[in-house]
């Protein structure tokens with residue numbers, strides 16, 4: 001059992017400001033193309049919709065961040081430790097946001113990182129998503145730069161494993177997208193992207 005402590009951070013951002021300063025869809029699409037999940041995970045690009053449609057639907061964005069400090073020693077490699085620690089906390093954060101989503105009309109959550117609810121995504125077999133009630137896009141998959149967003153709205157720096165060395169903190173960044181007051185777009189978005197928006 002890995003030992004670690006957890007800190008939580010939250011920021012409510014104006015969606016227009018967030019989009020202008022943190023979203024660059026073509027840039028992130030380029031990064032996604034280099035990832036094995038590209039075209040192999042329903043929550044990752046390429047999409048049959050323009051991610052900017054999602055951002056333009058938002059009035060506010062609540063960033064939900066979990067910063068994890070690994071503690072003690074472990075015989076496992078930094079990568080193995082990080083996977084175990086992040087796996088548990090990522091699922092917890094997803095469940096919390098899905099619960100919050102239900103209580104906010106038109107609210108839609110973004111998961112922290114790509115969807116890993118199934119061992120092998122159904123997209124690899126050309127089959128529909130097995131769990132659309134829980135599967136959510138990550139902020140990055142929609143073209144947002146999490147490093148810029150966390151620095152700008154929370155003053156947090158993200159660190160990664162370098163040369164097999166665990167950083168001081170591991171960071172999970174998820175979000176709840178909140179609709180504009182006039183949510184007439186919700187119906188059309190639901191039609192365009194049934195996987196994405198809650199029924």
Ligand code: SF4
Pocket residue numbers: 041042043115116117118119120121122123128129130131132135
């Ligand atoms: S729930 Fe399963 S099938 Fe759906 S996107 Fe996630 S990994 Fe793929």
